Amino acid sequence: xxxxxxxxxxxxxxxxxxxxxxxxxxxxxxxxxxxxxxxxxxxxxxxxxxxxxxxxxxxxxxxxxxxxxxxxxxxxxxxxxxxxxxxxxxxxxxxxxxxxxxxxxxxxxxxxxxxxxxxxxxxxxxxxxxxxxxxxxxxxxxxxxxxxxxxxxxxxxxxxxxxxxxxxxxxxxxxxxxxxxxxxxxxxxxxxxxxxxxxxxxxxxxxxxxxxxxxxxxxxxxxxxxxxxxxxxxxxxxxxxxxxxxxxxxxxxxxxxxxxxxxxxxxxxxxxxxxxxxxxxxxxxxxxxxxxxxxxxxxxxxxxxxxxxxxxxxxxxxxxxxxxxxxxxxxxxxxxxxxxxxxxxxxxxxxxxxxxxxxxxxxxxxxxxxxxxxxxxxxxxxxxxxxxxxxxxxxxxxxxxxxxxxxxxxxxxxxxxxxxxxxxxxxxxxxxxxxxxxxxxxxxxxxxxxxxxxxxxxxxxxxxxxxxxxxxxxxxxxxxxxxxxxxxxxxxxxxxxxxxxxxxxxxxxxxxxxxxxxxxxxxxxxxxxxxxxxxxxxxxxxxxxxxxxxxxxxxxxxxxxxxxxxxxxxxxxx
Amino acid sequence: xxxxxxxxxxxxxxxxxxxxxxxxxxxxxxxxxxxxxxxxxxxxxxxxxxxxxxxxxxxxxxxxxxxxxxxxxxxxxxxxxxxxxxxxxxxxxxxxxxxxxxxxxxxxxxxxxxxxxxxxxxxxxxxxxxxxxxxxxxxxxxxxxxxxxxxxxxxxxxxxxxxxxxxxxxxxxxxxxxxxxxx
Numbered sequence: 199x200x201x202x203x204x205x206x207x208x209x210x211x212x213x214x215x216x217x218x219x220x221x222x223x224x225x226x227x228x229x230x231x232x233x234x235x236x237x238x239x240x241x242x243x244x245x246x247x248x249x250x251x252x253x254x255x256x257x258x259x260x261x262x263x264x265x266x267x268x269x270x271x272x273x274x275x276x277x278x279x280x281x282x283x284x285x286x287x288x289x290x291x292x293x294x295x296x297x298x299x300x301x302x303x304x305x306x307x308x309x310x311x312x313x314x315x316x317x318x319x320x321x322x323x324x325x326x327x328x329x330x331x332x333x334x335x336x337x338x339x340x341x342x343x344x345x346x347x348x349x350x351x352x353x354x355x356x357x358x359x360x361x362x363x364x365x366x367x368x369x370x371x372x373x374x375x376x377x378x379x380x381x382x383x384x385x386x387x388x389x390x391x392x393x394x395x396x397x398x399x400x401x402x403x404x405x406x407x408x409x410x411x412x413x414x415x416x417x418x419x420x421x422x423x424x425x426x427x428x429x430x431x432x433x434x435x436x437x438x439x440x441x442x443x444x445x446x447x448x449x450x451x452x453x454x455x456x457x458x459x460x461x462x463x464x465x466x467x468x469x470x471x472x473x474x475x476x477x478x479x480x481x482x483x484x485x486x487x488x489x490x491x492x493x494x495x496x497x498x499x500x501x502x503x504x505x506x507x508x509x510x511x512x513x514x515x516x517x518x519x520x521x522x523x524x525x526x527x528x529x530x531x532x533x534x535x536x537x538x539x540x541x542x543x544x545x546x547x548x549x550x551x552x553x554x555x556x557x558x559x560x561x562x563x564x565x566x567x568x569x570x571x572x573x574x575x576x577x578x579x580x581x582x583x584x585x586x587x588x589x590x591x592x593x594x595x596x597x598x599x600x601x602x603x604x605x606x607x608x609x610x611x612x613x614x615x616x617x618x619x620x621x622x623x624x625x626x627x628x629x630x631x632x633x634x635x636x637x638x639x640x641x642x643x644x645x646x647x648x649x650x651x652x653x654x655x656x657x658x659x660x661x662x663x664x665x666x667x668x669x670x671x672x673x674x675x676x677x678x679x680x681x682x683x684x685x686x687x688x689x690x691x692x693x694x695x696x697x698x699x700x701x702x703x704x705x706x707x708x709x710x711x712x713x714x715x716x717x718x719x720x721x722x723x724x725x726x727x728x729x730x731x732x733x734x735x736x737x738x739x740x741x742x743x744x745x746x747x748x749x750x751x752x753x754x755x756x757x758x759x760x761x762x763x764x765x766x767x768x769x770x771x772x
Numbered sequence: 773x774x775x776x777x778x779x780x781x782x783x784x785x786x787x788x789x790x791x792x793x794x795x796x797x798x799x800x801x802x803x804x805x806x807x808x809x810x811x812x813x814x815x816x817x818x819x820x821x822x823x824x825x826x827x828x829x830x831x832x833x834x835x836x837x838x839x840x841x842x843x844x845x846x847x848x849x850x851x852x853x854x855x856x857x858x859x860x861x862x863x864x865x866x867x868x869x870x871x872x873x874x875x876x877x878x879x880x881x882x883x884x885x886x887x888x889x890x891x892x893x894x895x896x897x898x899x900x901x902x903x904x905x906x907x908x909x910x911x912x913x914x915x916x917x918x919x920x921x922x923x924x925x926x927x928x929x930x931x932x933x934x935x936x937x938x939x940x941x942x943x944x945x946x947x948x949x950x951x952x953x954x955x
Contacts, residue, residue, distance in 0.1 A: 201924045201931075208935035209923060212942035213916045216866045219949055220873035220904050 232449055233442035235573055238462060239277055239469050242500075242558070242580040246473035248434055248466055249397060252293035253421045255772060261302040262425070263772050264295060268324060268347075268395060270312045275467060279446030282317050283394040286379075290467045291436045291487070292397030295379070296427045297370045298416060299403035305379075306772050308363040308764060313349025315389070317447045321350055322390055323383045328368055328399060329537065330377035330519060330702055332680055335722035337366045339382040340755035341739065342644065348764070360764035365772065372682075373605065374406035375521035376483040376539040378436075384640065388458065388489050388731035392450060394467075396487045398434045406522060407595075409604060411543065412481035415595035429595045431480045433473075436466050437578060438487045455633070455736045456672070457490025461572035463563065465579045472558070472580040476588045477547040479598045481516070484542060486534045490730045492673060492705070493578070494564045496531035497544065500580065507562055511549050514600050517541030520682035520700025522605035532696040533566055535675035537703040537729035540696065543600050550583040558582045568673055568708065610682045610700040613715040617660040622653050626667045626674045626706055626728065626738070633738035635726060640739040648756055652726065653742040655718045662686075663714045667706040674706045674733065679724035680744070683716040703729055718744045722752025798921050803845045805918040806858065809865075810838030812911040824880060830868070837861045850925060858922045859934060862915045863941065869912055870945060872902050 201209070254262040269288040272280040286292030286307075297303050311322045323346050327339025336343070345362035377399040381390035400414065407413055414429025439460035441449040451458055462469045486493055499508025514526040519539050526543070534540055550557055561578040565571050589596050605611075625636050632639055636652060643650050655661050663683070665676055682700040685693040689710055697704075704712050727739035745751060753759075762770065813835040821828025841858045871877060923934055 201920065201935075205923065205931060205935045208939035209920055211946075212863070212866075212938040213920070215942040215945035215949075216870050216912060216916060217909075219870055219945060221909075 231444040232461075233276065233279075233444050233446070235461070237276065237279070237444075238442075238574075241470035241574050241577045242472040242560075244277075244468050244471050246465065246471035246579065247468055248294075249289060249291050249436070250293050251427050252287075252295045253426065254424045255306075257424060261304055262297070264303065264305045265308070265772060266292070266305055267308045267310045269310050270316075270322075270393075273467070275440070275464070275469065276442055276446060276462075279442070281442065281446050281448055282315075283448075284311055284322065284390065285394040286397055289397075290394030292379070292395070294397060294434055295399045296414060296416075297368070297399065297401050299370055299372070299374065299401060302370055303368040304772065305366045305368070306363055306767075307345070307366060308767065309345040309347045309361045309761075310764075311347040311361075313347050315393075317443075318389055318450060320386055320389065322347055322386060323350060324390060324395065325382045325384070326364075326366055326379055327382035327679075328366065328377055328379045329677070330372075330375055330399075330539070331368050331370075332372055332720060333366070333368055334720075334758075335724060335753050335755035336758035337368065338679055338722075338724060338755060339366075340723075341382050341384040341387070341640065341725060342648065343756050343760070344383050345761035358763065362761035363764055363767050364759065364761040365770075370401055372401065373521040373608070374403040375401050375519070376485065376517065376541055377401060378485050378487070378539065380487070385735050385737075388735050389450060391487070391731055392440075392458065392489050393448060396436060396438075396485075398436060398483060398485055400432075400434075400483065401521075405605065409522075409601055410597040410599040411516060411601075411604075412479055412597050413595045431478070431596060431598075432483070433480055434466065434483050434485070435579075436485045436487045437463070437493065438489070439463050439491045439575065440469075455631075455732055457730050457732045459491050459570035459572075459575075460488075461575060463575055463578050470574065470577055470579060472582050474584050475546045475581045476584060476586050477550055478588050479543050479545045479547065479600070482542050482544065483517075484534065484540050486536050486538050488536045490536065490732055491569050491575075492533065492535040492566045492675070494531055494533045494566050495578065496562050496564060497549070497559050498562050500558050500560045507564070511544075511559060513545075514543045515540055515696045515699075516543055516600060516604055518697065518699030519702040520610060522608075523699035524605055524608055524611050525603055526600050527695045527698065529696055531564065533694070533705060535673070535703065535705050535729065536731065537675050537677050538701075538705070544581075546581065546583060553583065555585045556582060566673065566707075568671065608700065610684050610715075610717065611698075613660055613684050613717060615662065615686065615715065618662040618715060619659045620655065621662040621664065623664045623666060624652070624676070624726070626665065626676065627669065628672070633728065633733045633736055635728075635738060635740045638740040639737035640727075641737050643739075643741055648723070648741075650741075651723065651743040652740045654745050655716075655742065657718055657721055657744050657746055660715060660717045663716050665704060665706050665712045665714065667708065667710050670708045673708055674738075675703050675729040676706050676726070677703045677729045678716065678726050680720065680722070681716050681718060681724075683714040686713040686715055688712050720744060720752065721746060721750060723755050795925070798924060799845055799848070799850060802858075802918055802921045802925075803842050805914050805921065806838050806842035806845060809862070809911055809914045809918060810835050810842060812907065812914070813838065816907075826879060834861075834865055852927070852930065855922050855925055856930075856934075859919055859926075862919050862922075863938065866912060866915055866919075867941065867945075869908070873904055874949070 255265045256263050266286045270284045273283045275281050283290045307326045323344040325339045325344050346358040348361040350358040381395035412431035414427045414432045418425045420426025440462045441460035443449045497511040501508045510530050516526045558580045560580045685697050723743045727734045817831040820831045
């Protein structure tokens with residue numbers, strides 16, 4: 199070989215450009231400069247806030263109608279910085295919808311997002327999933343049933359100038375529970391949810407309203423007769439983690455498609471807030487809306503030493519994903535993954551007994567393994583006691599008790615193995631670089647034109663589903679759409695105390711096998727996926743189809759109710 | 773020179789002043805790299821055909837060129853036209869690779885996620901740059917190494933001109949990027 203130094207240099211200019219330019223684009227997308235910790239707010243320096251309660255657009259005797267515009271814009275999450283976010287009605291997290299059992303809800307979701315995400319550069323198509331609802335397949339937020347933003351390109355090459363909208367019908371026939379609605383658009387669920395397309399949805403029923411627990415009470419006279427809710431002690435906590443670029447925008451990194459972990463813990467969009475509480479019981483609806491992070495929550499006295507925890511206080515878990523537990527469970531900590539909801543009651547009267555006004559306790563996170571942790575990810579929020587008096591009238595939803603028995607009749611928790619008519623196994627694994635369920639990815643569903651199904655249970659039956667995670671390196675929060683299930687065992691042992699209520703997401707930890715009893719109540723195709731949203735997007739999702747005894751099928755999730763162009767919205771009566 | 777090396781007799785270009793041993797090793801390495809690049813593109817051809825027929829044809833042509841180059845080198849056909857063919861065909865492939873990773877190529881189809889069948893009324897992804905992965909980065913590095921080896925086999929005058937043109941191509945890529953045209 200005889201390349202002299204000059205030849206090598208000249209050839210190197212070409213080779214360097216050929217390698218560096220694609221790599222720089224790839225790396226630049228994933229590793230933008232992270233905001234230094236010195237710019238982040240100190241934990242417990244910002245006031246707590248809650249998302250507003252959504253007001254119906256109109257209502258009639260059997261239904262309440264809402265209209266939500268998904269919009270992009272800038273919000274000040276880190277003081278002094280503007281971050282691009284996307285929210286339902288432009289609010290992050292979105293407005294809480296409150297519903298009453300037996301009164302249906304219709305929500306018109308309009309995609310009015312930017313055609314191209316200004317930070318990440320993708321087209322934010324959307325599909326809205328009401329997580330925890332037994333909705334019909336076409337209203338379940340089927341991942342590939344998407345609505346385009348204004349400027350999105352349709353199949354025939356035309357531009358979707360106005361964006362698209364879709365009316366989602368929610369039956370509200372289930373028992374009282376904490377649900378949440380969030381984006382489920384194929385391959386962009388993580389980015390869309392991360393930027394703010396998440397919100398809580400509370401379903402109330404007569405049983406829940408008469409137990410004497412803190413709750414919310416419907417007032418038909420509020421909002422000019424459209425109705426509204428009162429419930430100071432029934433509090434939504436939507437917990438997540440974010441990471442910021444140095445310019446204030448959110449930093450999103452896939453970490454080799456393992457997940458995304460932020461260095462800022464936020465509650466309802468506020469980093470490490472502090473909430474002022476009275477000396478009484480509060481009910482917190484805790485939603486882990488993180489993209490990948492799992493939490494292990496506990497209540498402690500504040501300490502200044504990092505990851506050193508003071509006195510640990512007990513609290514009661516009264517509800518799980520599918521609503522109230524049969525009986526409250528007293529714990530000192532509980533583990534919670536993305537997608538899971540736990541309703542907890544904290545008695546600040548007992549915790550702060552004998553302590554001065556201004557005393558605090560901290561909601562901590564002793565992280566389960568296989569999370570990426572940073573300086574302050576072990577803290578979530580603080581509660582600071584005030585001496586304000588409170589209304590003791592139970593009839594106004596101000597219940598200050600937790601009875602020994604909660605949900606008197608709970609079909610799911612009454613399921614027994616003897617009722618099961620079939621046993622199926624779902625293997626959660628990484629295969630050939632892809633996240634799979636029984637070797638299947640959502641790509642396989644798409645390639646089959648949405649016909650492939652992992653299982654076809656018969657409506658009305660109960661099955662045993664065994665979820666296996668043979669990896670020691672990953673945990674998976676597995677979510678089964680449509681159904682509630684009962685956790686029978688975990689590695690052959692009884693489920694953890696806080697899991698002994700109806701569930702729709704199950705923590706499948708490292709080297710764990712979890713056995714579920716699942717009942718299928720209505721027809722149609724529904725998704726099963728990992729709720730680590732990065733896993734879901736890459737492509738850990740499959741589907742099952744509930745069929746009738748004679749093979750009857752439910753509505754088609756893709757075509758039974760498609761999104762429409764916004765040009766029709768004004769004349770389409772909601 | 774050891775007896776083993778002296779036993780190698782090559783139809784090397786008349787007038788060469790380079791070591792026969794080094795030239796032999798260089799050509800053998802070039803054969804391996806050309807064959808490796810050709811096989812890599814052969815493996816990728818079916819998937820690209822399914823996605824976008826034009827890219828499938830492109831990959832098939834690349835495969836044929838690189839395997840032909842390997843065969844010619846194997847037969848010790850190291851004439852100037854063969855070397856220039858090998859250099860510029862692989863430079864072209866590298867340029868197309870860079871372009872495909874930083875922008876959507878002209879005519880590149882819009883597609884549903886994962887190249888899924890389109891469905892009536894369904895929206896789909898606009899055309900956008902392809903991602904990079906270990907396999908295609910491996911192919912690129914093989915091609916760049918192949919280009920360097922082939923350049924080293926050129927006569928002095930041609931080598932000087934060729935490296936100058938390569939440098940201009942590299943500077944153009946950096947310049948287009950810096951100006952924001954390419955990225």
